[in-house]
Amino acid sequence: MARRAYDRKRPDVAFAIEMGWEFCGFAGSGHLQFRHPKVAVRLIMPATPSEGRGTKNSIAWVKRNTPREE
Numbered sequence: 001m002a003r004r005a006y007d008r009k010r011p012d013v014a015f016a017i018e019m020g021w022e023f024c025g026f027a028g029s030g031h032l033q034f035r036h037p038k039v040a041v042r043l044i045m046p047a048t049p050s051e052g053r054g055t056k057n058s059i060a061w062v063k064r065n066t067p068r069e070e
Contacts, residue, residue, distance in 0.1 A: 006032055012045060012058035019066045038067045 004026060007013060013032065017023070021034040027044055034043040043065070045058050 006047070010049075010055070012049070012055045012062070015059050016043060016045070016062045019062055021062065021066070036066065039065060041065055 006023065006026075008017065013023075016034050019036075020038075021036050021043055024033050024035045024042070026047070027033050030047045032045045032047055034045070036043075043058075043062065046054060049055050049058070
């Protein structure tokens with residue numbers, strides 16, 4: 001089976017990767033799944049955000065749930 005691609009240049013995806021989140025596959029619904037080594041929660045982003053607000057919401061979620069380096 002061929003691997004599906006995802007856009008690493010999207011602002012929300014690029015920000016999540018920059019903050020230490022790692023892409024771990026697609027959910028059954030087609031959404032993107034990310035995980036962070038220090039957090040037990042998985043981040044699920046829409047594969048195709050319908051509007052700019054969705055991108056901003058994803059970035060805000062990443063900011064709230066990324067552990068701070070101390």
